[in-house]
Amino acid sequence: MTKLWQVTKLIRSKNSGPFELTFDIIFKERAVYEKVRDAKIINAGWFAKTYRMKPEVVAIINYDAANAIKITIPRPVISGDVNDGDVFGGQQYGPLVDLEVPA
């Protein structure tokens, strides 16, 4: 099986303001993007389970213009608050890297 990192040029997480966290998965090739998009591998249920939250708060957007899938969730902790471990939100994408995808 192919891993997500092998078919993408970027998997990234980042604050979208201090109260939201957003993930960008940008694919190298249109065809692979479409396959993963249409197979709905990255869906609210899977994401919610992996990131320990309710599926209702997971927003997934397919962005054809950049062969990208975007996921936005509420931040469990406000950026930089005393119990936040990642002020920029930049290291939250780890569990996505080795996700198995059809290629």
Next chain:
Amino acid sequence: MKEIRILSATGILGSGFREETMKRAMTLKPDFIGADCGSTDPGPHHLGSGEPQFSDAACKRDLRLMILAARAAKIPVLVGSAMTAGTDAQVDRLAGIAREIAREEKLNFKLATIKSEQDKAYLKKRLKEGRIKPLANAPVFNESVIDRSSHIVGMCGAEPYIEALQNGADMVIAGRSSDTSIFAAMPVMKGFNPATVWHMAKIMECGAASVVLRKYPDCNFAIVTDDHFIIEPPNPDYRCDPASVASHNLYENSTPYELVEPSGVLNTVNARYEAVSDRAVKVSGSTFKHAERYTIKLEGAELAGYQSIVLGSVRDPIILRQFDRWLEDLITAARDRIRAVMGDSIDSRYRLDVRQFGRNAAMGVLEPDMSIGHEVGLLFQITAPDQKLANALAKSLSHIAVHYPVPEWTGLITSVAFPYSPAEIDKGASYRFNMNHVVEPDSPLEMFRIAYEKV
């Protein structure tokens, strides 16, 4: 066809750009030079304390090159979100740097400052009127939140910049601003199609971030018409392609299709990205819908407490095999010791957080994989109402931690490796972002104060 040419110096003033790139960009005859100077990325400290993310020296280096280039070409310089958070004092600080540069370089120009900090009585009035509304995932907002905030800024739109430009400002230094408004102001003032303008502004506000591979911060350049804009990096080593420009809409935005501004919403669903060379991209097709109510986003920060931290690591496989229980018992023992020293009433006056590096330090509660490697780093963090107390509690904690036992070993063990002496590090004040709300003002200028001076 009518056009306007825009130079973005860098993604954030103080992070730098290449002097040669700016020289090359100036030969393309920009109508103004813009730079964003702020962000909430580095957390609440900069708004809470007023301390900037970058040094004065780093900002001065960038600003000097921008001012020199702009004065030689007789075009304005627009800088927004001064010194990270865009508080009034940070605007004054950056304006002071601009005055120093003017003096050193023997330049004269008209400087406008735009202050974005918000009056607490004004906000309370708007709150009572029901004209402060929450955005997504917003915390509780009330009068007490306003009172507790050390600073509250409003994110200004393009209008205060336009006002300053119409009054002949050669340079604008603004407090907190929507990043895009810095780049949209002059094109909007000149009547260009707002859809093209705001889309260009979203791409340009990050400097060279929209190139294919950004190896270091640098300038970017756009030519805007009513129909489209063309973006082409002035650094010959950089190139944009349709995917790199389209991808930039994803960046630090909850959706790539909408960009919410004080005056309306940019919609990029029908945007087209076409290569016009191997380095330049033409963008067209977005739409802009003017908002029914003009809104200004608020940012506030309040003191969360003073912190002392203790860093250490654990390597003993025996401890690591029972790590969760060991750590939980250690924390209980540390709390007991703190209570013995300070009395039972201490419990409500501090909080203790522990991060486990090599385990879930980056993701915390989001981490799905809790497996342990051959060592774990620990960061104990005490938050208390003052620094002296935080330090005293950290001292009690670190002594408990360094000798905390496991049943397999008899005698006194030393269970945590400390990299520092003393083990306790005072971190100072810690702040918290405390609002994610918008105000509905009567006019776009109502919440901002513009002043002019000859420097």
